[in-house]
Amino acid sequence: MVNQKLIQYITVIIGSLMAGYLVSIFLGKIIFLILGTIVFLIFIFFILKNPIYGLYLIAFFLPFERIGSYELGGFTVRLSQLLALITIFAWITQMLIQKKVKVVRNPILLPLGLFIFINFLSLINAENLRKSFLTFLFLLFTILFALTIPNLIKKKDEVSKIIFTLFLGCFLVCVFGLWQFAGDMMGLSSNLTGLRPQYTKTILGFPRIQATALEPLYFANYLLTPLALALVFFLSKFSFPLDWFKTKHWYLELLLIIIIINLVLTVARGGYIAGIFILLAIGFIYFKKVITLQKVIPMLVVAGIIGYIIIRILASTGELLENNLEKFKFHATNIFAGAAYEERLEMYEKAFSAFRSSPLLGIGIGGYGPYAAFHPYVKPQEGWKIVNNEFLEILAETGILGLVAFFIFIFMILARSYKAIKFTEDLFLKTIMIALTIAFIGILIQYQTFSILYIMHIWFLIGFMIAVQNMAIIDSQKYPFKNPKIFLQ
Numbered sequence: 001m002v003n004q005k006l007i008q009y010i011t012v013i014i015g016s017l018m019a020g021y022l023v024s025i026f027l028g029k030i031i032f033l034i035l036g037t038i039v040f041l042i043f044i045f046f047i048l049k050n051p052i053y054g055l056y057l058i059a060f061f062l063p064f065e066r067i068g069s070y071e072l073g074g075f076t077v078r079l080s081q082l083l084a085l086i087t088i089f090a091w092i093t094q095m096l097i098q099k100k101v102k103v104v105r106n107p108i109l110l111p112l113g114l115f116i117f118i119n120f121l122s123l124i125n126a127e128n129l130r131k132s133f134l135t136f137l138f139l140l141f142t143i144l145f146a147l148t149i150p151n152l153i154k155k156k157d158e159v160s161k162i163i164f165t166l167f168l169g170c171f172l173v174c175v176f177g178l179w180q181f182a183g184d185m186m187g188l189s190s191n192l193t194g195l196r197p198q199y200t201k202t203i204l205g206f207p208r209i210q211a212t213a214l215e216p217l218y219f220a221n222y223l224l225t226p227l228a229l230a231l232v233f234f235l236s237k238f239s240f241p242l243d244w245f246k247t248k249h250w251y252l253e254l255l256l257i258i259i260i261i262n263l264v265l266t267v268a269r270g271g272y273i274a275g276i277f278i279l280l281a282i283g284f285i286y287f288k289k290v291i292t293l294q295k296v297i298p299m300l301v302v303a304g305i306i307g308y309i310i311i312r313i314l315a316s317t318g319e320l321l322e323n324n325l326e327k328f329k330f331h332a333t334n335i336f337a338g339a340a341y342e343e344r345l346e347m348y349e350k351a352f353s354a355f356r357s358s359p360l361l362g363i364g365i366g367g368y369g370p371y372a373a374f375h376p377y378v379k380p381q382e383g384w385k386i387v388n389n390e391f392l393e394i395l396a397e398t399g400i401l402g403l404v405a406f407f408i409f410i411f412m413i414l415a416r417s418y419k420a421i422k423f424t425e426d427l428f429l430k431t432i433m434i435a436l437t438i439a440f441i442g443i444l445i446q447y448q449t450f451s452i453l454y455i456m457h458i459w460f461l462i463g464f465m466i467a468v469q470n471m472a473i474i475d476s477q478k479y480p481f482k483n484p485k486i487f488l489q
Helices: 004-027 029-049 052-061 079-098 109-125 129-152 156-185 216-235 250-265 269-285 293-315 321-333 339-357 368-372 390-423 427-446 456-475
Strands: 069-072 075-078
Touching: 029 052, 029 079, 052 079, 052 129, 052 156, 052 456, 075 079, 079 129, 079 456, 109 129, 109 390, 129 456, 156 216, 156 250, 156 427, 156 456, 216 250, 216 269, 216 427, 216 456, 250 269, 269 427, 339 368, 339 390, 368 390, 390 427, 390 456, 427 456
Parallel strands: none
Antiparallel strands: 069 075
8 A cells, every 4th residue: 555654755756846846947957956966865865774765766757857867977867867876776785784685586687688798799899989888888777777676676565656656757747748738839938848949839830748758759658658557457447556546546537638648749659659559458458347337438538538638739729720630640640751751761771781781799789870970989969860760770789699689588578477467366466467568568669660778767667577577476376486497487
């Protein structure tokens, strides 16, 4: 159960963030930095006391990718990364103090270790060694963080609290996303809305919201996990364990409405495809539970509210609704035409060219940007190019060996998820495992349209999946966790 103390902690965090944001607007970034430092020191105190608090905070701060970050020495430092670093340190320190060095058995470690090793070997082909080595360190850090998570989550109550803080953070940034849209439509400056110039209404006639993320597509990708979790809890018989919401689903309906509206307003085509997959997959699994009056009526009401709000939003831009709907439809469905499509084709061709130049180990992790640039050591003004397809980028940068290792990792985690779902008798764990697995597949689908591997919310999902898998497998008498002969143990 989510206790009152956790709710109080989260309330303090939200209040501090809102106060800091308002202070930064009116009094400047220095005071915001001071306030943030004080709050962060409080975070460190709680994490060092118990590392699980680090996971609660990270779950909340996952979407704070652009807003909530700080530029330091040419690098973007994000709060979730700092919290992850402190959490890892606190976990290791706790083991050393207690003199109990115990690491949870993790079958994903072998394919991940192989993938990391191949990425390291690929550095021998790196043209811009500094960039490639830094990319390797970022990847190593996020993977290490993912492997730390299963060592911290031991109880179902901790799983509930992580989902609670994830929902809370998602709700907050979704509200901010709606503010972003409304503020841009009212003509407010980007300093107030947080929108980057290329996503304001001057481009399409209406803004593409990115909330606190770097780009709309990253924000859409982040939304996939809370979308899947909220949907399975809404459709299943299981009630999410909140004492004060135990018998009611209205908060899930509200969360689903605001998530889907934000997902639509990102106008991220890859996010649309992944989101539709999640809705269809979960709807199929819970088909018998969906076709009931108790579920159909609220779902129709939710769909109607979402559709009405989106239409009213598009009609509020000052242009004819028909024109905005046509622009929206064109951008959302124009997958195989236009400048963006031509640019993607060019990036794909260069990726295949890079792979052919070094088929076994590729051109080096993080090496595609320098390979596609005019000069490998001169960063273009618009930034280093990416392939916009994660699997092609892995193929280009780490060769066929890296791609095979990555596919083995994906197969292992999905196969283990299937085993956990099939054999556990715990309805709570089964429900969450279904949501996390479908969200992970949705992310893999959207990975066909962008290519950044070391994203915190993705590796948080992976670590969370492994933790819940462990609990589900331990729970099942048919699939004993301690039997070393069991495959995917």
